[in-house]
Amino acid sequence: MHNLVENLKENQAVMLETLKQIVEKESPTRDKELADELATYIAGLFEKLTSGEASIIQNEIFGNHVRGEFGDGEEQILLLAHYDTVWQKGDINEKIPFKIQGDIAYGPGVFDMKGGIVQGLYALQALKETNAPLNKKVVFLCTSDEELGSPSSQKLIEEEAKKSKYVLVLEPAISKQGALKTARKGVGIFKLNIKGRAAHAGVEPEKGISAILELSKQVTYLHELTDYSKGTTVNVGKITGGTTVNVIAAEAEADIDLRVKTKAEFDRIIPIIKNLKPSMAGVKVRVAGGINRPPFERTDQVISLFNMAKKVAQENLGFKLEEKETGGGSDGNFTAPFAPTLDGLGAVGDGAHALNEHIIISQMPKRSALLALMIKELAN
Ligand SMILES: [Zn+2]
Incomplete structure (x- = not known):
């Protein structure tokens, strides 16, 4: 267990560098050309870090979606992310440049949710490098149009959710206290x-x-x-x-x-x-x-998924994990009717969609470890 935690701690600087790369590839939902470039980049990164296989799902209007598979098994765990942001082309130069100040990293989409993508990919890498025994495969789905309500990805997300035992959503945690989201309206x-x-x-x-x-x-x-x-x-x-x-x-x-x-x-x-x-x-x-x-309801299954995360955080990472509900929607709303879903497993920070959008750097390896340990537990 501690192997995983150590592995990720040692990777903090590399994770931050990867975050910079991904953030500098701007990806406004409505800019297909830019979005496609990032999709290709993420697919490559998935293969490089996890040794799994990634495919590009073509999309006519918005950016292409990315689907990666890691490990094998009859059953699957879905790791859900989106790479589009509400920011426009050029905002990284004019409005919110990528910058690091102490333990904080600023930039368009760092919190919602490029930080989460990085944490997810490095969690899988850590599982690979520590030879964690998994009896389920992990499907990583990274879509391109969440910020518009997922018009082109909803079906795809629902299809994957139907095939999944559990869904872990890499949307940001709730502000700096880092609470997970166990219900969404x-x-x-x-x-x-x-x-x-x-x-x-x-x-x-x-x-x-x-x-x-x-x-x-x-x-x-x-x-x-x-x-x-x-x-x-x-x-x-x-x-x-x-x-x-x-x-x-x-x-x-x-x-x-x-x-x-x-x-x-x-x-x-x-x-x-x-x-x-x-x-x-x-x-x-x-x-x-x-x-x-649809509403993402706090069912008994969601509660037990959260309790597992809480235990993992307490016992292996030494912090107290909280849960909250939110009125805001995410793609977790689409998966919740089909499979127990836990949301907010991405970055810890604040300022989604705002000029002060940022994440706490030292939380990246911690949250990534939480995710890896959760996957290990669920794929057992
Ligand atoms: Zn988001």
Whole structure:
């Protein structure tokens, strides 16, 4: 066991150098050319570090996905990552250069989630170099479009999850305390369209039906669906409507974000949103949309997976691991319905998507060791 920990500790400088390489290969979700370059690089790195086999899964719109296989066995453990970032080409020069200050490394995507990719790959290398006996194969799936909600990778992720005994997600841990994520809310996205009737606001206002007035009533109703005791929130995050000040608005629209902790809440709330009724005569109300990501629920299996991680951290690495739930979604939401999933096993740091995005360098070998020890335990 300690072999693994030592191996990774000794590799801290190499891991940091690899992180620099990966971060300097910028990979905005919508820049296929850049993304493809990084995909190829990661596939090569996977083969070099793990002696496993990596394949490139072609993708027409976004960057290609990478799928690596390490070890063998009938059953598999899925190691899930994404290499795209919310940053744009050139941000590494202009906004957030890669830099090291003491124990902190800054750069676009270091925390979300290139640090996690590096930790995952070196964990596999450590398992290889210490000849850890594994009776399951590890599939490393690194996708290209998580930051957009995984339009081109969702199916692939679900397919791999269905084949997996366990899923370990390399998304960042929760801020500096480094808690793992054992529950994520499900996300629903809807568009509300309201049609009223236009009329001159001064000459014959009585002939108009204001879509904006109707919208305001619907927005109030929608927000009242929020129930913090159940963990359910409804937010109208954007509204548009009307044409100009002296016209009764004929049309208005709203974008609605729904978050729930459980599928049962989805089943309760979605029909309410889908069947919104007009409050005024002559108004037409239409709702489009639905589930964007299912909830990642904190099931008994998830809890026992976390307890295993906690024990491993305490006994082998000497730190106390915490767990938390989050309202934000990840690809863990797609795997959770199919296999016990533990999320937040990536980098420790802070500032995802923000100018202060950074990771704590000395945590890299520790978290990598946690991951390696978890895999060793689960593949037993
Ligand atoms: Zn992420």
